[in-house]
Amino acid sequence: xxxxxxxxxxxxxxxxxxxxxxxxxxxxxxxxxxxxxxxxxxxxxxxxxxxxxxxxxxxxxxxxxxxxxxxxxxxxxxxxxxxxxxxxxxxxxxxxxxxxxxxxxxxxxxxxxxxxxxxxxxxxxxxxxxxxxxxxxxxxxxxxxxxxxxxxxxxxxxxxxxxxxxxxxxxxxxxxxxxxxxxxxxxxxxxxxxxxxxxxxxxxxxxxxxxxxxxxxxxxxxxxxxxxxxxxxxxxxxxxxxxxxxxxxxxxxxxxxxxxxxxxxxxxxxxxxxxxxxx
Amino acid sequence: xxxxxxxxxxxxxxxxxxxxxxxxxxxxxxxxxxxxxxxxxxxxxxxxxxxxxxxxxxxxxxxxxxxxxxxxxxxxxxxxxxxxxxxxxxxxxxxxxxxxxxxxxxxxxxxxxxxxxxxxxxxxxxxxxxxxxxxxxxxxxxxxxxxxxxxxxxxxxxxxxxxxxxxxxxxxxxxxxxxxxxxxxxxxxxxxxxxxxxxxxxxxxxxxxxxxxxxxxxxxxxxxxxxxxxxxxxxxxxxxxxxxxxxxxxxxxxxxxxxxxxxxxxxxxxxxxxxxxxxxxxxxxxxxxxxxxxxxxxxxxxxxxxxxxxxxx
Numbered sequence: 001x002x003x004x005x006x007x008x009x010x011x012x013x014x015x016x017x018x019x020x021x022x023x024x025x026x027x028x029x030x031x032x033x034x035x036x037x038x039x040x041x042x043x044x045x046x047x048x049x050x051x052x053x054x055x056x057x058x059x060x061x062x063x064x065x066x067x068x069x070x071x072x073x074x075x076x077x078x079x080x081x082x083x084x085x086x087x088x089x090x091x092x093x094x095x096x097x098x099x100x101x102x103x104x105x106x107x108x109x110x111x112x113x114x115x116x117x118x119x120x121x122x123x124x125x126x127x128x129x130x131x132x133x134x135x136x137x138x139x140x141x142x143x144x145x146x147x148x149x150x151x152x153x154x155x156x157x158x159x160x161x162x163x164x165x166x167x168x169x170x171x172x173x174x175x176x177x178x179x180x181x182x183x184x185x186x187x188x189x190x191x192x193x194x195x196x197x198x199x200x201x202x203x204x205x206x207x208x209x210x211x212x213x214x215x216x217x218x219x220x221x222x223x224x225x226x227x228x229x230x231x232x233x234x235x236x237x238x239x240x241x242x243x244x245x246x247x248x249x250x251x252x253x254x255x256x257x258x259x260x261x262x263x264x265x266x267x268x269x270x271x272x273x274x275x276x277x278x279x
Numbered sequence: 280x281x282x283x284x285x286x287x288x289x290x291x292x293x294x295x296x297x298x299x300x301x302x303x304x305x306x307x308x309x310x311x312x313x314x315x316x317x318x319x320x321x322x323x324x325x326x327x328x329x330x331x332x333x334x335x336x337x338x339x340x341x342x343x344x345x346x347x348x349x350x351x352x353x354x355x356x357x358x359x360x361x362x363x364x365x366x367x368x369x370x371x372x373x374x375x376x377x378x379x380x381x382x383x384x385x386x387x388x389x390x391x392x393x394x395x396x397x398x399x400x401x402x403x404x405x406x407x408x409x410x411x412x413x414x415x416x417x418x419x420x421x422x423x424x425x426x427x428x429x430x431x432x433x434x435x436x437x438x439x440x441x442x443x444x445x446x447x448x449x450x451x452x453x454x455x456x457x458x459x460x461x462x463x464x465x466x467x468x469x470x471x472x473x474x475x476x477x478x479x480x481x482x483x484x485x486x487x488x489x490x491x492x493x494x495x496x497x498x499x500x501x502x503x504x505x506x507x508x509x510x511x512x513x514x515x516x517x518x519x520x521x522x523x524x525x526x527x528x529x530x531x532x533x534x535x536x537x538x539x540x541x542x543x544x545x546x547x548x549x550x551x552x553x554x555x556x557x558x559x560x561x562x563x564x565x566x567x568x569x570x571x572x573x574x575x576x577x578x579x580x581x582x583x584x585x586x587x588x589x590x591x592x
Binding site for chain 2: 009010012013020021023024027028030031033037038086087088089092093094097103104111113114115116117118119120121123124125127129148151155181184202205206208209210211212215236240243244251254258261262265266270273
């Protein structure tokens with residue numbers, strides 16, 4: 001190595017510390033700036049009507065996004081309903097039954113590939129599968145598109161969490177004569193429940209802010225989501241169309257919706273973190 | 280009596296339980312096959328009409344029915360490249376700061392904040408880009424870049440604030456928290472003994488970071504970069520707001536362009552002509568191949584690195 005004086009090495013070290021410190025500060029400030037914008041502009045849009053009323057045409061005061069809030073809740077819950085049982089059971093298969101088998105390896109690979117599918121592709125896929133064939137956009141299609149994104153996340157975390165459960169626990173249960181399914185349900189799943197809940201929460205947090213998969217599936221609607229078999233209002237597509245519109249009041253409402261989504265996602269991720277720490 | 284009954288019952292229940300699990304695992308596999316075959320089948324008309332020439336044709340005219348992917352592929356690659364050029368060094372230095380320099384009082388809350396920021400939905404970044412960043416871009420950053428670079432064609436043309444450069448910058452901000460979190464984890468896997476040995480030889484913090492931590496975690500860092508690349512390349516909302524959405528090839532980074540994802544977001548629900556729809560699905564299939572290929576390579580790489588460094592969870 002090239003010889004250098006201690007002084008020059010100290011100077012380089014100090015310079016790099018300063019650079020790293022200021023880079024960290026700059027990056028964190030930029031991200032804080034984004035959040036501050038969302039909070040200040042979003043809070044300005046909050047009013048009782050914002051949470052309780054239907055949207056109004058541009059220029060008409062007193063409109064709200066209550067239908068979109070309800071729609072997002074419905075679509076996300078439905079997506080969770082579709083993906084959680086299936087993902088849990090697939091994860092149980094990988095951790096409890098499949099282990100080293102070839103079929104399990106194929107399922108694991110499929111899960112990894114599904115995780116890498118861009119969310120807009122999930123929207124295109126569900127559009128051709130459920131919208132083009134039935135001839136209309138629907139909240140159900142939106143929920144399926146979101147479920148497709150949640151599914152691999154849940155399979156992966158379920159497998160990881162179940163593998164952390166010591167084998168001795170399973171053996172103890174089986175040795176007492178407990179049937180396999182009860183060992184899995186009452187011992188393995190139960191002792192991994194915190195980790196499983198964390199995985200589910202992270203998956204929900206991830207999809208509740210997704211826009212791209214909903215663009216061509218649930219679309220949007222100015223009405224209450226009475227039936228999910230029709231275009232269904234939701235916050236993220238509303239943000240997209242309101243923010244892109246030329247109307248000031250719609251743009252203001254888009255910020256309100258953006259803040260609501262951000263708060264929801266951050267709160268969910270925070271819950272997941274706290275759960276993990278409590279473990 | 281009760282005991283023997285249960286003995287007869289439990290194998291049946293076990294079989295049901297086991298086959299449900301197998302069925303669910305199988306459906307994950309089938310879903311992927313269905314996705315791939317649906318995309319392949321729906322893009323068939325466009326593949327027949329344009330063949331592989333679709334990849335390097337810059338035509339995009341719904342009126343004459345001529346479609347090509349070049350401008351979308353170019354925009355996707357250019358914006359992703361800009362994002363990585365910015366986000367990789369920045370996330371490396373932030374991770375260095377968090378692991379080596381900052382006291383725990385600072386690094387712990389900042390680390391948590393960065394992990395939480397990685398969860399902020401991409402549409403928020405896109406919206407902020409359109410309303411806050413794009414005006415700044417056209418007023419300050421673009422004139423400055425044009426002046427500094429002289430007559431460089433890269434920074435020529437109208438300074439509208441939106442375009443490929445803005446999209447790349449917003450993408451960089453979006454992947455920054457995620458990449459920082461991954462790189463920080465890679466850095467903290469470096470055994471303290473190795474670093475202490477270097478300190479014992481009289482190395483400074485920066486020398487340890489560059490010659491020990493970075494080299495030790497190099498494969499992990501590259502894996503993290505590729506993961507960020509996979510995220511950026513398929514990103515829709517952060518880009519669609521600020522890229523301008525035009526099918527146009529331009530040497531200038533100020534010019535509006537599009538990416539595969541933004542083209543799909545803007546045009547898919549309006550396309551009615553079957554060849555138009557099919558061309559869009561073809562575009563989507565190209566994106567799928569690119570991003571899945573990248574992410575899969577990165578995942579298997581990271582897994583191998585973690586196993587080799589002996590810190591497998």
